[in-house]
Amino acid sequence: MTTNLINLSLSIEGMTCAACLLHVENALLEVPGIDSVSVNLATEKAVVSLSEQVNTEIIANSLKDAGYGARIETQKVVLSDKVDVDDAGKFIEQYLMIDGIRSASIEGNLLNIENYLGAVQNEDIRSIANSHGLDVIEFEKGFDPHALAKESESKELKQRSFVALLGAASVFAISMGMVDLSQFNIPENMHLFTQFFIATPIQFWAGMSFYRGALSAATHKTTNMNTLVSIGTLAAYGYSSVITFFPGILEARGDELSVYYDTSLIIISLILLGRFLESKARSNAASAINSLLKLQPKTAILVRDKNHIKVPIESIQPGNLILVKPGETIPTDGKILTGSSTVDESMLTGESMPVTKLKNSKVIGGTINLSGSFEFEATETGSSTVLSNIVKIVEDAQSSKPPIQLVADRIASYFVPTVIIVSLLTFLFWMIFGPQPALTNSVLNMITVLVIACPCALGLAAPTATMASTGTGAKHGILVRGFEALENARKASIAIFDKTGTLTKGAPVVNDVKLLGEWNHSEVIEKAATVEKYSEHPLGEAIVNYGKKNQIQSGEATNFLSTPGQGVSANIDGSEVMLGNELFFSNHDVTLDEYKAIGDVTYGDTKIYMAINKVPAGIIYISDEIKPSAKQAIEDLHKLGISTIMLTGDSEEAALHVAEVLGIDEVKANLSPKNKLDFIKELQLTGVSVLMVGDGINDGPALVQADVGIALGTGTDVAIESAGITLASNNLNGVISALKLSRKTIATIWQNFFWAFIYNILLIPIAAGVLYPIFSSGDLPSMLSWVLSEQGFLNPVLAAFAMAFSSVSVVTNSLRLTRFKP
């Protein structure tokens, strides 16, 4: 019994780990009618095979019950004309009948559709429009799951930090006497209460994330930044509230009423601000799929019964015959049936020279067809193409990267216990040795220590440096996509380079010319360039350019003939000139002995033999030109103590040659994208931090896996999306600059940590009461009365100043990064 299986694809929300994958699979398999399921964590897609029609709503509900959701997208479909009023009702009805579409409405020539993401094909939408005599001009998709989630998190942080800042400013103004509350008819004895009423809601609304975080950390016996902030702010708030409601306590000590509401709010707002900045600077797990889509043409020419039909790419099926013209991107994987050409496959395989394609040659979707036209039979389409598989590997690698634990949290986990110990010691000291009222003094001092110890600038240390660094980097052509890239760049001890397009320019260039026979250099080049002028082959182009560079005028030729994969020939003033490879020459009965007699000077070059009237005239050596900046870059890396390795998809000969010229330590050739990835993985297992520079699609997986991936701006989109750093230009010096920038950035961050703590740490002894013995007799010099209370105890104003100074120091220090020079 054969069942007709329909495939339905959905975008699943909420999957965070491998276990989620299983839950989703189970939930889907429970739905009757679903035969099999394939879920991908990295792409967040689930593809189900249905043996019967199943309402998508039912599937969505099953997912919801398990704790996940099928994403919904809104689309604006632009039609070629307004929908007829009479037609509109039926129009909408037909769309609603499509499974997966939840709602549809019409506005003039715009069709608004809400559907499950992935469940509805453009084809289906188009066909209904067509049946009403309308064409679809454009699909405007409005939904990007990752970006939306990040945006709402950012927005929330922004709101909270600004409200907290506002609250902090108001309370500060009040407590410093800058705002006179009596102006608002608030009696003197209510002034503290005013602060209380303003501070309380803000403190708990804005600060709630800290308290929750601290609680959960505590129940699992850890402390992190949340704990630090919670202790500081709650101590400040608690103390202040007690003073507000029971002023008698302080009076017993002879102190004036001093509260810390503003200190607490300042801490909260600054740490929230830091988190907001962080969320904006955090790297976006980029979607390599977008770059894939950009690479593919939207339409292709289908050949059916000798007719050429333009069809959308999505509708190509295996077995279809497709026509490709010169300069076009090949739409999908296949096998050539008629015609021939040369194809640039460098971004996919790393091969530096254009590849000749003849009948039965395989072609790869996404590569660029250069000179000829051909018809090929599609063999793989959609997600099973070579290109899609590489992208899949990239996405898998991206999703398996663990997030980096914040350094600030680690520092906090050491700092908090220390502070708690100090505060307890303070308490004990004053209980045992202190003057009366001992308990009051002990508690007050202990709390003061807790308050002053909280370094609010800690949350600003990393984000401000990162922002300054990425801003500066951008000005110098170093585009950084995330803090992790900078941090790891500094630690890298091995630098890996792709060859084609990275170390080399990726374009063939004439390296050398060896003469045979009686013609001199100029004559040989003149004739070669003249013939190749008529050729569309990139190797021919290289020869023409060489002629121009040497200022050799080319003439006219007749009877130009091109034999793909072999060579070209033409007639110049009665002489027959031939240029080509061994095969070409042996097919035309030209003996090769003289050519072979010349030893290879530089190996790895492509050799073009030349003959005039079947007499050997010379050999032209062509290779991929090495970038001028490459040698210096490799040298500089060696000076920094970093070893270099080349990984390439090109042949070993070409690779070894380039490596030798540049002084690269190790070479691995003929590698597939997965080979490159695995190589890096193995290195990392030995504990080394790896930096990778690449430009091609075939570098994508390796760039993701590397601790630092650097893509060249001139490279493919997939490479750029996979890498953490992109160099705007072609110049490899950018690699050294990026390294220098990252080292400076990390240094700045550690300096910032110092500044964040130093003021607070210096004030801890004062908070603990060490100045008491000096001032206990009540002889406080008037100058100091501003910052110290009567008996030498800490005044909250000092706490506020410590916060301010440390924040200003951190920000100023970070701004120093803007003076970076590569």
Added chain:
Amino acid sequence: MASKFLGFLNRSKGAVDPVCHMEVDTGKPPGGTSVHDEETYYFCGPGCRIAFEKDPVSYLSGEKRLDM
């Protein structure tokens, strides 16, 4: 009280998801938390949490478990 205090000095970080038995960061559990019998449990993803809430006893006793 002393053990709780010393606990602060102990820097172990993870909780174990009772359904899939993966380690979960207690600071920011991706699947949220659930309280059962006054104990808080942490989850790696929403699926595990929902599964747990439907039948906490079976997962805690080890009778049920997500086969990874």
